[in-house]
Amino acid sequence: MFTLTVGISVAAVATAFLSYIISIVIYNLYFHPLSRFPGPPLWAAFQFPFLQKMLQGRLPYRVKELHDKYGSIVRISPGELSFIEPAAWRDIYMNKEFLRPPQWGNRPPGVEAYNLISAGVADHARFRKAIGAAFSDKAIRLQEPIINQYVDLLIEKLRQTVEENRDERPTVDVVRWLNFTTFDVISDLGWGESFNCLEKQGYHPWITVILQFQALLVAAALNYYPLLATFVSYITPKSALVGLQLVLSTSEKNVKIRLQRKTNRPDMMSYILSHNKTSPENSMSEAEMIANSMAIIVAGSETLTAALAGTINNLITHPKEMQILVREIRSAFESEEKITAQSTKPLAYLTAALQEGMRLCPPLPDNMHRNVPKGGVVIAGHHLPEGITVGIPCYAMFRSEANFTSPEEFIPERWLPRDELSPYLKDRQEAYHPFSMGPHGCLGQQLAWVELRVILARLLWNFDIEVPEGTKPLDWTSQNIFWAWDKKPANVALSLARKGE
Ligand code: HEM
Numbered sequence: 001m002f003t004l005t006v007g008i009s010v011a012a013v014a015t016a017f018l019s020y021i022i023s024i025v026i027y028n029l030y031f032h033p034l035s036r037f038p039g040p041p042l043w044a045a046f047q048f049p050f051l052q053k054m055l056q057g058r059l060p061y062r063v064k065e066l067h068d069k070y071g072s073i074v075r076i077s078p079g080e081l082s083f084i085e086p087a088a089w090r091d092i093y094m095n096k097e098f099l100r101p102p103q104w105g106n107r108p109p110g111v112e113a114y115n116l117i118s119a120g121v122a123d124h125a126r127f128r129k130a131i132g133a134a135f136s137d138k139a140i141r142l143q144e145p146i147i148n149q150y151v152d153l154l155i156e157k158l159r160q161t162v163e164e165n166r167d168e169r170p171t172v173d174v175v176r177w178l179n180f181t182t183f184d185v186i187s188d189l190g191w192g193e194s195f196n197c198l199e200k201q202g203y204h205p206w207i208t209v210i211l212q213f214q215a216l217l218v219a220a221a222l223n224y225y226p227l228l229a230t231f232v233s234y235i236t237p238k239s240a241l242v243g244l245q246l247v248l249s250t251s252e253k254n255v256k257i258r259l260q261r262k263t264n265r266p267d268m269m270s271y272i273l274s275h276n277k278t279s280p281e282n283s284m285s286e287a288e289m290i291a292n293s294m295a296i297i298v299a300g301s302e303t304l305t306a307a308l309a310g311t312i313n314n315l316i317t318h319p320k321e322m323q324i325l326v327r328e329i330r331s332a333f334e335s336e337e338k339i340t341a342q343s344t345k346p347l348a349y350l351t352a353a354l355q356e357g358m359r360l361c362p363p364l365p366d367n368m369h370r371n372v373p374k375g376g377v378v379i380a381g382h383h384l385p386e387g388i389t390v391g392i393p394c395y396a397m398f399r400s401e402a403n404f405t406s407p408e409e410f411i412p413e414r415w416l417p418r419d420e421l422s423p424y425l426k427d428r429q430e431a432y433h434p435f436s437m438g439p440h441g442c443l444g445q446q447l448a449w450v451e452l453r454v455i456l457a458r459l460l461w462n463f464d465i466e467v468p469e470g471t472k473p474l475d476w477t478s479q480n481i482f483w484a485w486d487k488k489p490a491n492v493a494l495s496l497a498r499k500g501e
Contacts, residue, residue: 057480310361
């Protein structure tokens with residue numbers, strides 16, 4: 001009798017659960033406000049196919065395939081649309097009311113203060129005001145000697161490596177060397193305290209932890225199931241958070257040391273402190289400085305490494321384009337000292353090669369998720385209700401045949417001035433915003449361009465860079481994407497630049 005009652009109860013619970021799932025599926029497929037948009041039915045019915053691809057590091061690739069199949073607007077989960085229609089850039093990212101969905105704007109455990117990424121509208125505007133001056137043209141001019149100090153060191157160390165191995169052309173992993181450089185620059189500009197990776201030729205533990213973007217995605221995936229997220233946070237042992245603790249304590253220590261130091265160095269802290277003095281009503285607290293400096297150091301390092309490594313990886317497999325670029329750089333200057341932020345700006349092919357590198361290897365390739373604000377909006381001509389998630393995936397947007405001619409090929413020429421005979425006249429350049437735009441657009445864009453141009457120009461001034469003999473270059477798209485590229489080593493053969501080229 002008892003067994004029968006238990007059996008009936010289990011069957012009743014199972015039936016209720018099944019009916020609940022079926023009703024959700026029917027709602028999502030036929031009655032949801034997004035049901036009129038195309039996309040794979042399984043993705044429209046459930047969240048898990050999206051999360052599964054995301055956790056496998058293959059989401060941006062799959063989203064591109066879905067755009068190829070379904071068109072410029074695709075429903076990639078029950079509540080989310082992905083756009084590769086250029087008009088969507090302005091409609092989504094120029095509106096300050098569009099915030100990141102809560103799943104993506106979370107603060108790590110133990111962090112109370114918000115940063116630029118997680119803040120609401122008012123705090124975000126306050127942070128941009130407090131930090132903005134540190135990224136102005138004037139500030140960047142003052143910061144150039146600090147940047148140069150690390151580019152000098154990069155070149156010196158690479159020269160040493162080449163000279164010590166004169167007989168066999170040494171192979172170096174450019175990802176590693178570029179990471180050393182970009183992290184050294186931004187830690188010095190951010191905290192006044194460099195990680196000294198170039199000097200030590202190794203990563204600081206802070207970097208090793210922070211580059212584990214896969215963990216960030218696991219946290220975001222859990223956030224789609226709040227009950228599960230609470231359960232996991234409850235059972236997570238303290239030992240699993242040791243790395244995070246190290247990151248937080250190092251960041252706190254560095255900010256505190258910098259705050260005690262009396263200096264006029266044009267680093268970011270100087271600008272924030274001067275803002276705090278002149279606008280005490282909008283000032284930034286110490287906890288906010290720590291949270292924001294961490295965000296800036298991550299945002300301003302591995303993005304640059306991706307852009308530079310992606311461009312170099314394409315150049316070594318395109319000897320003609322490499323030769324044009326090398327000629328442009330080596331004929332433009334009398335000496336290496338003349339290679340500066342200002343003097344590299346007019347080098348059209350240098351800028352074009354970097355743009356094309358970032359088109360094929362956008363440093364942030366994934367969907368940049370935003371929630372539609374109160375009252376709903378029109379995006380690319382479609383009226384959408386509040387609360388749904390929308391976003392543009394740079395990887396799919398920049399490699400779409402609808403937006404670019406021969407989208408899978410590396411063609412810097414498409415970014416040079418075009419006449420009416422240009423085969424790239426039909427490129428929709430308005431589709432291309434690797435730094436995004438609007439209130440949450442990249443704060444470090446000017447600084448990024450200085451580092452991109454100066455580092456690439458000085459590398460090619462000093463070295464011939466080629467595919468190592470008997471090896472295949474890195475297949476860039478074999479890499480997983482966990483929000484950013486999960487970069488594999490990108491090995492190149494280095495030799496001192498041959499004169500006359
Ligand atoms: C090639 C290099 C870079 C690329 C392609 C890039 C791209 C981007 C993109 C696409 C966003 C918007 C992300 C989103 O909305 O989810 C962003 C935001 C941001 N970037 Fe960059 N970035 C680069 C370098 C830098 C550098 C050098 C810095 C600073 C030193 C920096 C600081 C930031 C910050 C602070 C944000 C957040 C802005 C906000 O939410 O208000 N980035 N970047």
